[in-house]
Amino acid sequence: MVKTQLAAASVVGKVLAGASLTEVLQDVWQVESTLTKQQRGAIQDLSYGALRFYGQLEAILELLLKKPLRDKGLYHLLLVSLYQLQYSRALQHTVVDQAVSASRCLVKGSAMQGLVNAVLRNFIRQQENLLKQAAEKEVGRYSHPQWWIDKLRRQYPTNFTAILRANNKRPPMTLRVNRRKISVEAYCNLLAENEIQVEWIGSGTLQLSQPIRVECLPGFAMGLVTVQDAGAQLAAPLLDVHDGMRVLDACAAPGGKSTHLLELANISLSILDNDSKRLIQVQQNLERLGLESERLICGDASNPDEWWDKQLYDRILADVPCSASGVVCRHPDIKWLRRESDLVKFAASQQAILDALWKILNKDGKLLYVTCSIFAEENTMQIETFLKHHSDACRLPISGAAMVDGQLLPDTQHDGFFYTLLQKT
């Protein structure tokens, strides 16, 4: 446990200093190639958990420490250990003993080991009281930055606490069955044969009762299924694609929605993204699923002059870069890394992409604007501005899902998304 605690503490430290959790963990897997699957699982679990509840754990530490701890490594180790004591099934005395041992690797001298021991044992003794006190401030109660809580309160006065709680849950693992290869019933039978429990929650959508490694999913390498959130699976059907259409997926990587579009109809699909490394992932996903696209293009969606072949599209999917405020349960680092000022930058780039793509859409064609955000600046406000400046655009109704004005809020079954279907008149 010492090794996993130290590794998780280092991951948490790097994320709090500004790095992305996914990237930091990828680096760890590369550098520490001898880690067992169990150790990797534990490091992932501890770093995700400590970041998910960072606001609360930080508030508790503030109460427990008489003065600020100067050694950052030790501070992050305490965050991870508190997470274990509060949220894991590990034996409390083992967590404390291991944390004290781990602290020896970070700081020489017995004083700091004594401090780690005292802080963690005081937490165990006063747990209930400390949790109550930590919850007195909203950051400690909801484990989100104050600006985020305030914005949600303004934009969702009746349900902002439900959103904050949903963000702090572990996300479900959801599958999309590739119905070009297998029926949903047949895939459910395959899962049952492998004793994998699942719930059928929508047309081709299955939710696993427990997340598992993709290699353990029957037929994954053969392309029978894709792992994709249930909210994300709404996009492709909404775009209403039919055989023979010319379609553009303008911000496509890693290709979750592009591959879904290709599973639904025989379309000529151009796949665009401005990140060449992420386009490699699209190519891998196409190959695994046995699908083909017309063109794979590395380019800027807001500047079609660079890459457009001068033929208008019948359908465009614009799954634009955004704050990702709807997918916090999958990426708990996001809430600590984003700044409120980022929203202005995202909104400007979304507007530029939307304006540019509109020009290359056919008359009567449809464009689906998508974000995985729940902030109005990137969603309803963005679309209102767009409609004001484009008299040839009308917003089509979207039915069938639990959305209000296109906004799907995160809950236990899916992430948060925003959808608007526009038609050119």
Ligand SMILES: C[S@@+](CC[C@H](N)C(=O)[O-])C[C@H]1O[C@@H](n2cnc3c(N)ncnc32)[C@H](O)[C@@H]1O
């Ligand atoms: C939300 S992700 C897309 C997810 C993808 N649609 C899926 O379902 O798998 C946004 C993508 O937009 C890309 N992107 C950001 N700015 C872009 C731009 N100006 N032009 C094209 N792609 C861009 C990013 O590299 C990223 O892959």
